[in-house]
Amino acid sequence: MTQEKFEHIYQRAEERKGGETQLENLIYQPLSNDxxxxxxxxxxxxxxxxxxxxxxxxxxxxxxxxxxxxxxxxxxxxxxxxxxxxxxxxxxxxxxxxxxxxxxxxxxxxxxxxxxxxxxxxxxxxxxxxxxxxxxxxxxxxxxxxxxxxxxxxxxxxxxxxxGKDTFILSSDVESYLRQTGIIDSGRTTKRAQLAANKAFNQWQQESGRSLSEISQIIAYSCGDNRVL
The missing domain is CATH 1.10.340.30 (Hypothetical protein; domain 2)
Known part of the structure; x- marks a missing residue:
């Protein structure tokens, strides 16, 4: 299964949260290394x-x-x-x-x-x-x-x-998305699942230029129960 482009994930999150401005206001940034x-x-x-x-x-x-x-x-x-x-x-x-x-x-x-x-x-x-x-x-x-x-x-x-460290999170929403799209197919804590998830996030990071933390949040907002009221 081909990995979904990040722009499509973002568009879905944007629609669910009521627009780009509303979505961006929800996303917080990791700290700088300094x-x-x-x-x-x-x-x-x-x-x-x-x-x-x-x-x-x-x-x-x-x-x-x-x-x-x-x-x-x-x-x-x-x-x-x-x-x-x-x-x-x-x-x-x-x-x-x-x-x-x-x-x-x-x-x-x-x-x-x-x-x-x-x-x-x-x-x-x-x-x-x-x-x-x-x-x-x-x-x-x-x-x-x-x-x-x-x-x-x-x-x-x-x-x-x-x-403040830049990292993605295998929250229930993110994990569900990764399973539904076939990126992970084993236990969340297994080495296999974590490496597969890390590889996918690295690809999305190269596509978007965003931090792992931002990508993780956007994926969560694009699926699950995270709908705009």
């Missing part, structure tokens, strides 16, 4: 932790409690957190100010170690993320899954998107 490099380690750790806790829980519930997370976990300052003993982590996991979930709380020291270890090959974790090429963005997903904790599936990709 801006990504300015993100500090504590913000990466906070971003990953927020997405871990939002998995399987209402995002709004996590957002409402997030100031408490920042307080309980020292603003996610890695040097301070790495000084905690296992007993102290267990105690923090029982703090009623946060969502009490020991397994998810224990991702914090694990992902702190991942962020810190990136300094061995790069100037910083932010530098590594900024320099990671878009044509192999799913390999960055794999890196987070392999070296981090509970950052597989869509969690790592959503965290990257939230932090």
């Amino acid at each position: 801006d990504l490099r300015c993100i500090t380690d504590d913000r990466w750790l906070a971003g990953f932790t927020e997405k871990v806790f939002q998995c399987g829980i209402s995002w709004n519930v996590v957002r409402k409690k997030w100031p408490n997370f920042e307080e309980v976990f020292f603003g996610f300052k890695i040097d301070s957190l790495m000084m905690l003993s296992d007993e102290m982590w267990e105690k923090k996991a029982q703090d009623p100010r946060i969502i009490r979930h020991l397994t998810k709380v224990m991702t914090i020291p694990a992902n702190a170690m991942m962020i810190r270890s990136a300094r061995q090959q790069h100037d910083s974790f932010s530098e590594m993320v900024a320099e990671w090429p878009s044509e192999s963005i799913t390999e960055l997903w794999d890196y987070l899954k392999k070296h981090g904790k509970r950052l597989g599936g869509n969690t790592g990709a959503y965290a990257l998107r939230q932090m």
Whole structure:
């Protein structure tokens, strides 16, 4: 099956959202590489932790409690957190100010170690993320899954998107489109599906000159339940 041209996807999204202006107003841009490099380690750790806790829980519930997370976990300052003993982590996991979930709380020291270890090959974790090429963005997903904790599936990709890294997302709408058009035909988290999706997005990026993030959003707006009222 021939891959659909991006201009056709855009036209469909434009029609569904009430015109070009309305569609473009919905689309947000990723950060520049220079801006990504300015993100500090504590913000990466906070971003990953927020997405871990939002998995399987209402995002709004996590957002409402997030100031408490920042307080309980020292603003996610890695040097301070790495000084905690296992007993102290267990105690923090029982703090009623946060969502009490020991397994998810224990991702914090694990992902702190991942962020810190990136300094061995790069100037910083932010530098590594900024320099990671878009044509192999799913390999960055794999890196987070392999070296981090509970950052597989869509969690790592959503965290990257939230932090401003240019990446597409295999949301339900995007995944459905890719399946209907025959681009992917295996499990969403399989290497085969991710490579096929990355290849398709690279082609659309060459056609349009847009970021992976923009293309992902436009595909979502072109199908599924994303209709203009």
